[in-house]
Structure formats: structure tokens, C-alpha cells
Amino acid sequence: MKPEVTLKKLAEMLNLSVSTISRALKDHPDISTETRTKVKELASVLEYEPNAYAIHLRTNNNKEFGIIVPAISSYFYRSFISSVEEEATRFGYSVIILQSGDDPVLEQKNLKKCKQNRVSGIFAAITSKTEDVQSFLKLENQQIPVIFFDKVPAFETCNKVCVADGLAASMAAEALILKKKQSVLSIFGNKNLSITKRRLKSYTDTFKKYQAGTEIFTFHAGNTEEAFQIVLEAFAGPSKPDAVFCMTDEILAGAMKAVQKLALRFPKDVGIITISDGYLPKIYYPEITYTETSGHKLGKLAFSRMLACIAGSTVAQELSIDSKLIEGGSL
Amino acid sequence: MKPEVTLKKLAEMLNLSVSTISRALKDHPDISTETRTKVKELASVLEYEPNAYAIHLRTNNNKEFGIIVPAISSYFYRSFISSVEEEATRFGYSVIILQSGDDPVLEQKNLKKCKQNRVSGIFAAITSKTEDVQSFLKLENQQIPVIFFDKVPAFETCNKVCVADGLAASMAAEALILKKKQSVLSIFGNKNLSITKRRLKSYTDTFKKYQAGTEIFTFHAGNTEEAFQIVLEAFAGPSKPDAVFCMTDEILAGAMKAVQKLALRFPKDVGIITISDGYLPKIYYPEITYTETSGHKLGKLAFSRMLACIAGSTVAQELSIDSKLIEGGSL
DNA sequence: CCTGTTTCCGCAAACGTTTGTTGTTTAAAA
DNA sequence: TTTTAAACAACAAACGTTTGCGGAAACAGG
Numbered sequence: 062m063k064p065e066v067t068l069k070k071l072a073e074m075l076n077l078s079v080s081t082i083s084r085a086l087k088d089h090p091d092i093s094t095e096t097r098t099k100v101k102e103l104a105s106v107l108e109y110e111p112n113a114y115a116i117h118l119r120t121n122n123n124k125e126f127g128i129i130v131p132a133i134s135s136y137f138y139r140s141f142i143s144s145v146e147e148e149a150t151r152f153g154y155s156v157i158i159l160q161s162g163d164d165p166v167l168e169q170k171n172l173k174k175c176k177q178n179r180v181s182g183i184f185a186a187i188t189s190k191t192e193d194v195q196s197f198l199k200l201e202n203q204q205i206p207v208i209f210f211d212k213v214p215a216f217e218t219c220n221k222v223c224v225a226d227g228l229a230a231s232m233a234a235e236a237l238i239l240k241k242k243q244s245v246l247s248i249f250g251n252k253n254l255s256i257t258k259r260r261l262k263s264y265t266d267t268f269k270k271y272q273a274g275t276e277i278f279t280f281h282a283g284n285t286e287e288a289f290q291i292v293l294e295a296f297a298g299p300s301k302p303d304a305v306f307c308m309t310d311e312i313l314a315g316a317m318k319a320v321q322k323l324a325l326r327f328p329k330d331v332g333i334i335t336i337s338d339g340y341l342p343k344i345y346y347p348e349i350t351y352t353e354t355s356g357h358k359l360g361k362l363a364f365s366r367m368l369a370c371i372a373g374s375t376v377a378q379e380l381s382i383d384s385k386l387i388e389g390g391s392l
Numbered sequence: 393m394k395p396e397v398t399l400k401k402l403a404e405m406l407n408l409s410v411s412t413i414s415r416a417l418k419d420h421p422d423i424s425t426e427t428r429t430k431v432k433e434l435a436s437v438l439e440y441e442p443n444a445y446a447i448h449l450r451t452n453n454n455k456e457f458g459i460i461v462p463a464i465s466s467y468f469y470r471s472f473i474s475s476v477e478e479e480a481t482r483f484g485y486s487v488i489i490l491q492s493g494d495d496p497v498l499e500q501k502n503l504k505k506c507k508q509n510r511v512s513g514i515f516a517a518i519t520s521k522t523e524d525v526q527s528f529l530k531l532e533n534q535q536i537p538v539i540f541f542d543k544v545p546a547f548e549t550c551n552k553v554c555v556a557d558g559l560a561a562s563m564a565a566e567a568l569i570l571k572k573k574q575s576v577l578s579i580f581g582n583k584n585l586s587i588t589k590r591r592l593k594s595y596t597d598t599f600k601k602y603q604a605g606t607e608i609f610t611f612h613a614g615n616t617e618e619a620f621q622i623v624l625e626a627f628a629g630p631s632k633p634d635a636v637f638c639m640t641d642e643i644l645a646g647a648m649k650a651v652q653k654l655a656l657r658f659p660k661d662v663g664i665i666t667i668s669d670g671y672l673p674k675i676y677y678p679e680i681t682y683t684e685t686s687g688h689k690l691g692k693l694a695f696s697r698m699l700a701c702i703a704g705s706t707v708a709q710e711l712s713i714d715s716k717l718i719e720g721g722s723l
Numbered sequence: 724c725c726t727g728t729t730t731c732c733g734c735a736a737a738c739g740t741t742t743g744t745t746g747t748t749t750a751a752a753a
Numbered sequence: 754t755t756t757t758a759a760a761c762a763a764c765a766a767a768c769g770t771t772t773g774c775g776g777a778a779a780c781a782g783g
């Protein structure tokens with residue numbers, strides 16, 4: 062184990078004190094230019110890198126955020142992360158990404174890791190099984206802000222940023238009404254998720270509001286395969302839907318697979334619409350019409366909220382970004 | 393800023409010394425069970441969390457790996473990361489994930505961050521523009537192992553783990569020959585990437601070897617859209633291919649979009665085969681036949697290599713994992 | 724020559740741990 | 754009763770930094 066290059070080592074080699082080295086490296090005016098360059102030269106040939114641990118210990122100021130997500134698999138989370146990373150760098154912060162694998166136990170471990178690393182703040186999307194967010198909220202007392210995003214706790218008052226779930230769903234409903242669809246197979250996600258409930262409510266409310274007389278057949282699919290089966294069965298009967306609504310990309314993938322199997326042409330045989338972050342809709346032809354939920358925008362919003370919290374904002378806020386309809390050719 | 397709970401604080405509250413607290417918390421036999429429980433109780437009500445920075449500074453033993461990737465967007469990298477994470481936890485390590493955004497400058501920054509954090513080792517997939525990996529290799533002198541994976545430097549001798557690129561391509565070729573395809577539209581990726589070159593060579597070599605008399609039309613697509621256009625044009629002419637080979641998922645997405653636009657039925661009108669990590673092929677119906685490149689397996693391999701390096705293995709090795717054919721219904 | 728400023732640099736403490744060593748009790752053995 | 758060992762806990766140094774403070778040299782103004 063080669064011993065690491067430290068300030069002390071540099072100091073000894075140059076017959077200077079540690080403090081002088083430290084100051085020289087950061088252009089402190091107390092140090093003569095001559096000494097400064099001498100120190101910097103040696104530091105660079107020896108490839109001195111400051112020890113992050115020592116710095117953080119000493120300064121007690123960890124410019125680092127934790128991002129805890131169920132998984133980095135979805136395009137939505139990835140663009141959220143990239144967006145936060147981008148902002149963070151701009152403000153001299155860095156981020157660590159923790160995956161919970163949708164497992165509350167792992168989630169707790171990740172949270173602990175954040176605490177042990179004394180992060181300056183946490184962005185969290187909780188797992189679908191997380192029931193108790195007290196461990197998150199406790200952090201707030203210790204002055205470390207927690208911004209929940211996307212998958213947020215249902216009841217607690219805390220800082221939440223979300224896509225306008227309701228809006229995205231009702232916009233999709235409006236699009237369906239506009240196209241005069243009569244019979245819409247509507248596939249939503251896991252029944253227990255608050256996001257599902259909100260979207261479902263807005264969706265049905267919108268149909269009621271317009272009194273379009275559209276028949277909507279509501280199903281819940283936990284994954285791609287289930288969505289696949291649902292569509293298959295729906296088209297097996299005598300009365301076939303003239304449109305399919307998918308609540309997520311995951312569901313869309315299953316639905317489209319079924320559409321392919323049934324050799325349905327869209328939009329002719331059936332209209333398709335989904336709520337998405339934008340990747341999957343674009344790989345089909347025609348491209349799928351969707352209402353957008355932008356991880357990128359959400360990241361920006363979450364970050365600005367984080368900065369506000371760090372600056373002292375103490376009241377919990379629930380923010381959301383709006384959605385818009387992106388027309389493909391599928392409806 | 394609420395002051396953090398430290399050993400010292402606990403010590404004062406219990407009228408014990410810091411060292412006693414430290415030992416009590418880790419069940420050191422020197423400490424009486426009575427004291428131990430007393431300490432642990434207080435620690436838990438105060439939610440004491442050890443300061444990671446102090447520990448690492450003191451012990452100089454950072455059980456942490458860095459993973460540097462161009463982006464976490466591909467399914468392949470994600471499964472690689474998950475796989476490494478999994479192994480890491482098993483061995484008491486943790487990982488930090490750094491994205492370079494395919495930008496060499498950012499890559500260098502990430503590398504520096506790893507150095508400053510004194511990681512125990514680095515897994516790196518270099519960007520497509522990275523030309524000089526000296527900065528990576530220097531780390532090896534400082535006893536911090538670097539395992540390149542997937543996107544590895546072409547010439548330097550260093551630790552590399554890859555999927556058997558050649559194998560995957562030649563297996564795909566064999567599958568095409570077996571199906572007696574006569575005219576194969578073959579779409580490869582960026583011409584300059586070494587992975588493209590290897591796959592292209594193995595692919596064409598295999599056709600030569602079997603002397604099947606298959607006509608292969610080779611194209612290069614840098615992205616999904618280009619692949620889309622290539623397929624469209626290929627089928628615009630009078631002589632239509634009876635199969636399409638895609639080198640990556642990205643290309644597959646474009647090709648399939650074109651297939652949908654042209655309303656081609658597969659495998660009847662045209663056979664499809666691709667090299668993939670397995671996500672995309674499964675969202676189509678019928679599912680696409682592909683030769684597998686498993687990020688998961690690669691992660692395991694890379695990790696075991698890392699452990700060997702840490703244990704003292706000093707010679708550079710180039711390892712690869714094999715591939716296998718996963719039959720969908722598309723060929 | 725004596726003050727008063729600059730200019731430059733070193734001393735030392737502190738951040739929160741871990742750990743080798745030393746010290747004090749208590750109880751068992753002689 | 755004295756000696757010895759075991760049981761328990763405190764002391765102190767160290768990890769690599771940062772930073773307030775103090776101080777020596779050099780130089781200017783009087």
C-alpha cells in the first residue's frame with residue numbers, strides 16, 4: 062500500500078509548514094507568489110489530491126446530495142437524476158445515487174448511508190411498499206431537507222414535487238373524448254399506489270364532466286405481462302374497445318405487444334394513448350400519442366426547492382409541474 | 393444547525409470516556425454488558441449515526457467502489473451496475489455511480505472524484521471519445537485497481553472484461569444461415585467503435601466460413617433514427633431483404649419502427665435478429681430472437697476480477713463472457 | 724534609531740473516530 | 754493478610770485538513 066500524498070508530505074519535502082501548503086494551494090494572499098508556485102508544482106508532479114474525508118470532517122460541510130430511487134430503470138427517473146446532477150454541478154454540489162430495488166429494507170439502508178455520509182439533503186422517491194416515512198421526516202429535524210418526488214407519501218405533510226398526475230390523466234381523457242371514442246379500455250397501475258388513485262380519479266372525473274357517454278372499462282395491471290393479458294382478453298370478446306388508455310410506459314409495452322399479436326392497426330382499428338416520459342412512445346410506428354411527464358422538469362423543480370430549504374425555507378410545500386399532450390399518430 | 397450527535401456527546405452524557413463509548417457500540421469484550429446496553433440505549437434514542445468521514449479518515453479503509461459509465465441509460469449498464477452493487481453489498485462494500493454523459497471532460501472529473509474519495513477500486517466504461525486512459529492507468533500504481541468493462545481501451549494492456557462481441561455476432565450469423573436466409577440487411581453501429589469492428593468481422597467471417605452464399609448488405613447507423621431510414625430505403629427497392637440483423641438495441645428500435653411502418657409481418661415477410669441485453673426484444677410480438685450480452689453476468693465477472701486485484705493479483709487480464717441465442721419468434 | 728506597518732509563515736487546536744497502552748478496581752488464589 | 758490476575762475503563766495519539774492567531778523579518782516614516 063503506497064502511502065498517500067498528503068499536505069504533511071509536501072510540507073516536509075519543501076521545508077514548509079502544513080498550513081502554508083494548505084494556503085498556498087488555495088491561493089491565500091498570505092502566501093508569497095513564489096512559494097505558491099513552488100508548492101503547486103510539487104503538488105502536481107506528485108499528483109496530490111486532497112482527501113475528501115479529511116476536508117469534510119474538518120469543514121463539516123458536505124456539498125453532496127443523496128438521491129434515493131426504487132430503481133434507475135425508468136427513463137423518467139434517469140432524466141430526473143440527470144437533471145438534478147446538472148443543477149448540482151452548477152451549484153458546486155455532487156450527488157450520490159442510491160437504488161432501493163423497491164425494497165423498503167434496502168431503502169432504509171440507503172437512508173442510513175445518507176445520514177452517515179452527512180449529506181446536505183435528500184431527494185427521495187419511495188418504494189411502492191414503503192409505509193412509514195417517519196425515518197425520512199426525522200431528518201428534517203436535523204436540518205437535512207428531504208424532497209420527495211414522484212412517488213411521494215400520501216398523507217404526511219412534507220416537501221413533495223410531482224408531475225401533475227391528475228392533469229396528465231384528464232388531458233388524456235379529453236383527447237379521447239375529442240376523438241369521440243365510445244369504448245375505452247383503460248389500464249391503470251397498482252391499485253394501492255396514490256399515483257394510481259389520483260390518475261384514476263381525474264380520468265373518470267373528466268369523462269363525467271364532459272358527459273360524453275363514453276364507456277370506460279377500467280383494469281389494473283401490476284406489470285407489462287398483466288397488461289398484455291388484459292388487452293388480449295378485452296379483444297377476445299364480441300364487443301371490442303375502440304381505444305386503449307395506458308397509465309404508464311410499462312403498461313404501454315404490454316398493451317402494444319398484445320396489439321401486435323392481435324394484428325390490430327392503429328389508429329384505424331384502435332386508438333392508443335398513454336402517459337409517458339417520452340421514450341417508449343417514440344419507438345412505435347405510428348408514434349404513440351401521450352401526455353408528458355417530464356423527469357427533467359421535475360428535477361429542476363425539486364432542486365430549486367432543495368436550495369430554498371437549505372436557505373432556510375421551513376414550511377412544507379407540495380409542488381407540481383404541468384403536463385402537455387404530445388401528438389403521435391396513434392389516436 | 394443542530395450539532396450532530398457524536399461519541400463525545402454520548403460520553404459526556406453518560407460520564408464515560410469516548411473510547412468506552414466507541415467500544416461499547418461495537419461489542420468490545422473489554423466493556424461490561426451493563427455499560428454496553430446503557431450506551432446502546434442512549435445511542436439509539438439519540439439516533440446516533442457514526443460519521444462516515446471520521447471513520448474513513450481514521451481507518452483509511454474505504455470500502456467503496458466507483459463505477460464510471462457514459463450513462464445509465466442502457467439496460468446493459470443498468471444490469472451491470474445492479475449486479476456489481478449486489479456483489480458489493482455481499483462483501484461489505486458500497487458503490488458510487490458516476491455518469492460521464494459520454495464527455496471525456498466529465499469523465500476526468502468523475503475520476504478525480506473517485507481519487508479524492510479514496511475509493512478501493514474503479515469499474516470504468518470509457519466514453520466513445522476517450523483517447524487517453526493514462527489517467528486511469530496511473531491509479532494502478534497507487535494500488536487502486538481499475539477494471540474496464542464493455543467500452544474498454546483498444547490497445548493498452550489493462551484489466552478488461554467484455555462480452556464476447558465476436559461470438560454474439562457470429563452466433564447471430566449462424567442462426568441466419570440455419571434459417572437459410574438469402575439476403576440479409578445488416579445494420580451495425582458507429583463505424584469507429586472497436587465493438588463495431590469486432591462484431592462486423594466475426595459476422596462476415598462466419599458467413600464466409602459456411603459458404604452459404606448469403607448476400608449481406610452492410611450499413612452503419614449511429615442512432616435509432618438512422619436505422620429507421622436504412623430499413624425504409626432497403627425495402628423501397630425492388631429486391632427486398634428476407635432478414636434484418638441489428639447490432640444493438642438502439643438499432644433494433646429503429647428497424648422495428650420501420651417494419652411497423654411498412655406493415656411487414658415477421659417472421660413471415662422478414663426475419664429479425666439482434667444482439668441485445670434482453671429488454672427490448674421482449675416488448676414485441678412475436679418476441680425478437682437475439683444473442684444475449686448479459687450485463688448481469690459481466691458485472692459478476694468484473695467484481696470477481698476486482699476482488700482478485702485487491703487481493704494482490706497484479707497481471708492485467710482480458711476476460712470475456714460468452715453469449716447465447718435466445719429464441720423469440722422473429723426469425 | 725525607534726516606532727509602526729506590511730508581508731510572509733508557523734503553531735496549535737479542532738473535526739469524530741479508532742485503538743494501543745496504561746491505570747484502577749474487584750475478586751480470586753496463595 | 755498479601756499477591757496475582759482478571760475485568761473494566763480512561764488516556765492519548767493518530768488520520769488529513771482548515772483556520773484563528775501570533776510572530777519574525779523587512780521595510781517605511783518620523
